[in-house]
Amino acid sequence: MAEEESKPMAFISEIVLKKRKHKEESLALTRKTQLESGKSRGQKRKFDDIKRPEQFIKDFRDKELDFIQMKQRAKKPKSASLTPKSKLMFIVRIPGKNAMHPRTRKILYNLKLLRNFHGVFVKASAGLLEKLQRVEPYVTFGYPNLKNVTELIRKKGYGMLNNQRVPLIDNNIVEQALGKFGILCLEDIIHEIANVGPHFKDVNSFLGPFALSKPKGGLQGKKALFKDGGDTGNREDKINDLIDKMN
Numbered sequence: 001m002a003e004e005e006s007k008p009m010a011f012i013s014e015i016v017l018k019k020r021k022h023k024e025e026s027l028a029l030t031r032k033t034q035l036e037s038g039k040s041r042g043q044k045r046k047f048d049d050i051k052r053p054e055q056f057i058k059d060f061r062d063k064e065l066d067f068i069q070m071k072q073r074a075k076k077p078k079s080a081s082l083t084p085k086s087k088l089m090f091i092v093r094i095p096g097k098n099a100m101h102p103r104t105r106k107i108l109y110n111l112k113l114l115r116n117f118h119g120v121f122v123k124a125s126a127g128l129l130e131k132l133q134r135v136e137p138y139v140t141f142g143y144p145n146l147k148n149v150t151e152l153i154r155k156k157g158y159g160m161l162n163n164q165r166v167p168l169i170d171n172n173i174v175e176q177a178l179g180k181f182g183i184l185c186l187e188d189i190i191h192e193i194a195n196v197g198p199h200f201k202d203v204n205s206f207l208g209p210f211a212l213s214k215p216k217g218g219l220q221g222k223k224a225l226f227k228d229g230g231d232t233g234n235r236e237d238k239i240n241d242l243i244d245k246m247n
Helices: 014-049 053-074 102-110 126-134 146-156 171-181 186-194 200-206 239-246
Strands: 088-093 118-123 139-142 158-161 164-167 233-236
Touching (some): 102 126, 126 233, 146 186, 146 239, 158 171, 158 200, 171 186, 233 239
Antiparallel strands (some): 088 118, 088 139
């Protein structure tokens, strides 16, 4: 059997070869520049992350001061401001010092306020108001109206199902998570939250914190109580004005 004749190689012009070589050299140079740039940025970040001894001392003192001030706020005499005027409250975390004491951070985390401009619904009580008094520089709160409860849940609400964030766009998801409590749709969730119903705790545990937008026009920038012209503490019904700016 005769051997098959090999096919002749396709002819590639010199111009094409030169263009191909130039492109490869250009890509290699670009890649080298990117690698060197990335390495430089990484080294800069590492250098920036290294704290000087005086920074450690400052952070420690700031945390201790935060703890002392938290204890002082907790010792304030009880007043009418610690008597809730509604069953439902909405709390918003606002920017504060980064060097907060671990006990302060724990209170915020237990309230699911992990980041600035996160908001949560809570069942109002004198005990809760006392707890919020301890972390006053980091939160503002008040009594939301039905309009804002509805809009927050519809626009920014999501649930936690099997450790996964799920948008509230399908009533089947609501029924799967809360059907055993008779909560079958989004309207049921809104009703239960707005009226602080018998399954408020279960529904609120299903809801994740609301990621709000930075308020239009910003905050006052004053770490004073709202009633004294600042940003913090109890706004009562005025919390609805802030929600409107952040929703």
